[in-house]
Amino acid sequence: MYNIKNSKELATYINYANLNNIITEDEMKEFLEKAKETTFNSVIVSPTYVELAKESLKDTDIKVGSVVGFPLGFEDSQTKLAEAKSLIDKGADELEVVVNLSHLKDKKYDLIGKEIEEIKKAVGDKILKVDIEVKALDDAEKSAVVQVIEKAGADYVKNATGFVTPCHIYEIVNDINIIQKYAPKVKIEIYGGVDSYKIANQVLTGGADRIASNQGYEIVKRYKELRENTQVKPKPITLTKK
Template identity: 60%
Template structure:
């Protein structure tokens, strides 16, 4: 069972996101410098900022992630492959690909498996996260999508883009439970609605491998302020 050991440990389970399409280069530089403070597992940014991130974070161990076919997932396989290859060439370590949700709703899980497999093949040893929009799916669709994604060779299934209403913690825990049961080999990244450390801790305890959040800095800073910066002076022991 997961239990937070320190702010550093918590940050090691968080991908700090900034997918704001209005972010300027100066704002992105500030975001990347902020990320350095806690040395997160990684960051996720838009593809146009990957090269900047590669240079800015070169002296850290943080993974650089970006997204393709984001946030709708409707691009063709060929377009997704090209986007992924370009992102890797720019310096991305991890690719978050939005799968074609229409194919899931149509029950065309073979097509989902195919696009995951081909994008994974294109990026080689880089990490592939297949993003579903779990809020739009019922449990049976999640199960079959997770199985197709696992068979396709993705490293993670990610539960959302963060661009729709987030799941409740109970919905996220349910997702973790059914994915672990029916697609046990794939790792799980929860994205959307996680903005305090207590929720992050509960989801990690529940079996999530990673938390994706644009509130990553706040989550870790609040934990650090509450737990690691609290100074308690022990009472002196009196002997009779």
């Protein structure tokens, strides 16, 4: 099992996500206030709320992540590039770009690679993740595209947008194994289906570097309740000489 020492450490592996497309500003402020109660690696918000998140979290170590070409990824490369540059200008620390699945199905790996290279060049030292939507791919397609992503210089491969049916833990571990085998230098982020500490621990144990979850706050809170707030009063022991 993954050796998580406490709830604060667990939170550093989690990117707390809220990509609800009908969320109000007040609801987003409430989400960000909850995020500040712990030590998440980042929050993931829509482009609409990047500046709000950056301002709200300015006195914390929590990074702000957002999305490019989300959730379908079929925008042209120049549109994605412009969106990425705009988000960096607004203060985003991490960007997630959705791969063009039509290009992937047609094996247009040169176009996919060029798009990622251009976006990575534009974002510089900021984190770039590439979402491959594994539910739409077979294992051969996964192995091919992660090699392209690694070669193009992306920092992370992400398995899903969260807009499809979540993978079962066994599917997640299979996908992690494929990524580690064919693109060993790229890091791995898992999104979808991680809604409890137990699943989070299994995913980290399976080889993921980060977890993105809408339930990040609840995962950390529950772990804290189970592991840090449980008080056990030992019974006194009396030693008697024989």
